[in-house]
Amino acid sequence: MRIDYDDLPEPVRMDMKSRFGVIRTARTVEAGTNCDIAAVLETDSAGRVFLKGLPEDHDSVRDQQREARVNPYIEEIGPRLLGSWSIAGWDLIAFDAVEDARHADYTPGSPDLPKLATVMKQLAETPCPSVPMMTAGRRWGAYLDNTEGVALLEGSSLLHTDYHGGNVLITNERAWLVDWAWATRGAAFIDLALLLPRLIAAGHSPDQAEAWAAKHTVWQDANPAAITAFAAAISRLWGQLAERHADRKARQPIVDAAIIWADHRGTTA
Structure with a gap:
């Protein structure tokens, strides 16, 4: 079941703030089934960010990490990767959000x-x-x-x-x-x-x-x-x-x- 950004553990949200500045708004993306958190964030320093993630013990974490490994090689085909990391039991990946899509x-x-x-x-x-x-x-x-x-x-x-x-x-x-x-x-x-x-x-x-x-x-x-x-x-x-x-x-x-x-x-x- 997908959760909202505000339901993430506080250490995760504090880490996001340190990376991307104050999170002004967070809109949960309902489409898709392969991640527990998927949200478009309006941030102070990085603009619109698409964040998705899974608990570190989830079966699909290796698939998400595969996506992070491939992304640097597909510029202008997929959105730019902003980072991939783990914190407080969560495996997270962030991209530039595609505008008006x-x-x-x-x-x-x-x-x-x-x-x-x-x-x-x-x-x-x-x-x-x-x-x-x-x-x-x-x-x-x-x-x-x-x-x-x-x-x-x-x-x-x-x-x-x-x-x-x-x-x-x-x-x-x-x-x-x-x-x-x-x-x-x-x-x-x-x-x-x-x-x-x-x-x-x-x-x-x-x-x-x-x-x-x-x-x-x-x-x-x-x-x-x-x-x-x-x-x-x-x-x-x-x-x-x-x-x-x-x-x-x-x-x-x-x-x-x-x-x-x-x-x-x-x-x-």
């Missing part, structure tokens, strides 16, 4: 899609840093038809991998990719492949979604067999998550879309 709209014809395409191209051209992170083969290999397919997923590209609309912030000028907790090293086409079910769930046909992806060089260069194998893998993954968490009905559209895309590519979950 909203979550991405993936529906056909959305003006957000060209902005997303631009930032995904930037990411595809960004070298993957030599920091500890998951590999695509390890992360999705168990969902492939056979172990030989793992090699199709491996690569040296930096992948965001979580294109939930809330993780793509849209301003008048551009798109920003936020929440890098699931950063992964792997084949360059994978980020686009992970986005496709979301496009389909938003109203694109499989042909329309693939035509959008095909405008990207990394998709054009990808092995079609690798794309097909991965489509089947993620449909299986989403299906298993749906069975494991049957109460989370909001997931069903993406589960259905992943199956539709896998069927479109001539494979089944």
